[in-house]
Amino acid sequence: MHWKEILPSNRYIAYMSYNWNTSDHEVLTLLYQPLIGSLAYSLYMTLSLDVQRQPSKKVERTHKTLMTSTGQHLDHIFSERKKLEAIGLLSVYREKIEGEFVYYYHLHPPMDASGFFNDDLLSVFLYNKLGSKEQYRELRQYFSVEEVNTGDLENVTQGFNQVFTSIHPSEMRSTTPDMLEMLSSSSPLAGRKASDSHYNFAEDGFDFQQFISYLPSFIPKAEIENTKNQRLIYQLAFMYKLKPEEMAHLIQDAMLHSEKLDADQLRIQAKRRYRMNEQDEPPRLGLRIQPEELKSQAGPPQTQEDKTIQYFETTAPIEYLEELSDGARVYEGDIDIIERLIFEYKLSPGVVNVLLDYIFMVNDKKLSKALAFKIAGHWKRKKIKTVKEAMSLAKKENQKRQTFQEKGDRPSYQKKSSSSAQVRKEPLPKWMTDNNWKKEEASEQELEKAKKEAAKYREMLRKKKQQKEES
Template sequence: MAQHWQELIPIDRYLVTSNGLLHEYDRKVLTFLYQPLIGSTCLSLYMTLWAELEENKLWSESSTHHLLMNLLSINLKDIYEARLKLEGIGLLKTYVKSDESGRSFIYELYPPLNPEQFFLDGMLNIYLYRKIGKNHFARLKRFFSIPKKPLEEDYLEVTRAFQDVFASATPGSLQYMQEHAEDLEAESNQEFIGRQDQKPIQIDTNTFDFDLLMAGLNESLVPQKALTKKVKEVISNLSFLYGISPIEMKNFVLGAINESDEIDVEDLRKGARDWYQFENYDQLPSLINKTQPAVHQVQLTEPKTQEEKLIRYYETTPPIVIFKELSGGVEPSAANLKILEEVMIKYKLPPGVVNVLIEVVLRKTDMKFTKGFVESIASHWARLKIKTVKEAMEAARKEERGFQESKKTGKSTKQKPIRTEVLPDWFDDSGKASVKAVTKDQNTELEAKKRAIEEKLKAFRK
């Protein structure tokens, strides 16, 4: 993964544009519905970029990112991380151009979903519900809605249609329009100021194995035509949201088939949600970072030592990638993925800390990822309130030193690792202990050689 200093520097210039007009009502939607999911820094960046657009204009003046750093009073790394979150949640699109004069960006702001779209989204509403709780979620629904007022039965609609009010143009006026057709059309290099409805979050359908899903379904029960584009989009979103595999998804699809051999989208969503809550003690999934949050990253400068490079790697790599690389490229099983998800959600450990935990567990248990051992370490680190990679590595070292000392004194330990001879390189305090061990071995070998030479000299003199 590229670092922020490779993607962005303070002298890079940028322009702000908007995909249509942004309304004052959007501020409330962003503040109450989006801010709990993306954080205050992301909201501040969006609002600042929005403020750079003049009233009723769709383009700002050119500025440098150094100005943006001063306006927000945050560093460039935080701006870059906030930008990525805005892009991921659909509020921003970024374009870049590099030439001899330098690098320039265009930040295109997108309006948020309207309240109805958000609360019926099927993904964002669930993440928000998990984040703020039932009571506050219900309060926000009331805030963004009004009671329906049905028409009284005694009232009769008397609205006139277009043709009842207006007449068609006369031949003379039609000729006038043809003569001035060019004036009536829009300029080729201009566009009208307006706004399009924002599209909801959609996970790429290519990330889900539909061939495997269909292989498990009987064509007579679920025809191929039932998997419409809309159904596939819902299945992809549900798979991402609840971590459902194609094999497991088969049961929900079968349960959502109606009498017309069509898949009822709402039944599909309800079946997946009910299953997830049953499996997770009535809890809903949380929206978590794939990599270490910027606030908990400690390696802010370019790494020089091996340990600094390792810390940076753990801070910028998702746990699933770390797990796969430590396993020799083997994909983690569904059970392994579930354990990882539980650790990040249940114990609220950041991704970077989970990366350290993965290496400790795999190294000390002969590449086994057992739930009991993982949770014993995760719960311990959660009680210690470990949030950074450096803290996790130090905790692992401290625990190993305590185990080795108790082993020498003959005392038992409450948590005895299954395997201790294979440990990560960083366990030995940045290589200090290993250097001492190597030096000691070298000295012993040198003494032995000296003694052998002295014995030969004695024999020669005799």
């Protein structure tokens, strides 16, 4: 949770080293906002406009002020801030002064449109986020310019020394110490560096040294380790989910006849390998598992409840949905539901797993969009952040549901047509129905029995599915 790291009373110093222009606003709104969402976009705009109003391009405030100006709770600000960091719009530093942390927020300019569309990661994720080739083409067309071919034209541009003359010696004699001091000043000035707009990759996401160890001796290591090529390798490994050994094979193929790394050839090889494994499924941008600050487990799991919580926290929702579907490929519409639960309803991945498990059990193994969003809206209003909170609320909802069923009534989001008079009872997960299971560690015999029951249940579902297909 945010309170472990940041408090409303903590001060922050926001600053930037560039001047805002119209193009920045267009790129942020049209290109960055679909990726980071409206809240992160609003946070960046709030910080940058506050800084821009200051002559020194620097401002000091408390996070309480930021909460007031954005209308957001601090936990929301904290989670949205991380998106700005990840995409390269913000760098965060801190120091401890008199027992409290002071944060430094260095705001970076967005990439220009050319850099964004030429970026291997951002362009692909924008395309998939928009979900339409026409929309993507329309955006790209908006930022495109028509170049004029000057190859056959005569260049009559005047050179600097053709227009200006050098300083006359008499002018040099009028130089004063103040003038020399001003001309030689090294104080920082507003301006942009090419690296200002770059997002970074955490080194623990891809083991670069292990990747290097897989390369054969004929590959020049210096060519691979230069900054530009390293960044490309990190990008492709992230986007196409490549392991160090797989990336080493791609590098070999791309450098088979040359000592220079052909970036375009490496991209082609990476796409080809990805398509062989994933068919036509495009790479997607999204949170994979429960963020560290929202995890409940501090150590190894001791009880069955701990193990279930750990499982929900360390499994991506799409992977969990595959398991619920007996390993079948997840339907595109279901993936869209999961993404909306995470990005629109702001549910953490672990909480989404609990929600999926609950819906599958109460809705005859069907993932209903309306039901998912109805429950998600309720959980969001209840400020459910952790797996433990979600499981606790799901138990209460299930108890209410059973009470409604016994009385012949049901919650509004679970009502069916009047023709469905019979109430169908679905088997529920043990974490929802058994209050004793979390108190002590299960024995080996109990675990073995549970595995057999689970296998038996999966077989029953498989037979039902087969019967439906045959009928």
